Amino acid sequence: MRPIALLLAIVGTSGCAGTPTLVHAQSGTTSTLEQLGGRALVITFWAEFCQPCVDQALLLAASAAEVSKDVLVIPVYYRPRPDDGLDGWWKDEPAEFAAIACWANWPFLRRFDLTSIPRTYVIGRDGKQLELFKGTLTEQQRPVYQGAIRRALATPVPQPN
Secondary structure, eight states: OOHHHHHHHHOBSOOOTTSOEEEETTTOOEEETTTTTTSEEEEEEEOTTOHHHHHHHHHHHHHHHHHOTTEEEEEEESSSOOTTTTHHHHTTSOHHHHHHOEEEOHHHHTTSOOSSSSEEEEEOTTSOEEEEEESOOOGGGHHHHHHHHHHHHHSOOOOOO
16 A cells, blocks of 8 residues: 555544644544554654755655555654645645645644654554654665664554453
8 A cells, every 4th residue: 555545544533632643734634643553653753944854754755665565654744733734835845745744733742852853753563662863864874764664563563451
């Protein structure tokens, strides 16, 4: 399944103001972290003024796809959605980026250290952080990144009690 189709298939229509929630920028569908549980995730943070963040999101998605189609790469805006939604900004960005970009609410964003961007978290299927990449990933870090994805995929899926 293609990454965007996978994201849309996973993303549901629940969530409230206090629940950590993601919103797919193009479709508007929402998802909570709990709904993403059991998946290997790469969450990377971006901003419209950070071109390396946008470029990196596409590189992260392509590199993850080389390892497995079962990992979900989620580029998340570093703040809740701005009032204008960056509507004019999107037209100059790659369609592939717009297809996977997300917004998040404060309860979601507060779970992560966003003192600088880009910042990328690799999260195992058990919901635990396995790796943190601060700054732009370099080509030299690609094997480490792909190794983290393999470890994320290898973590056991939590079983319901």
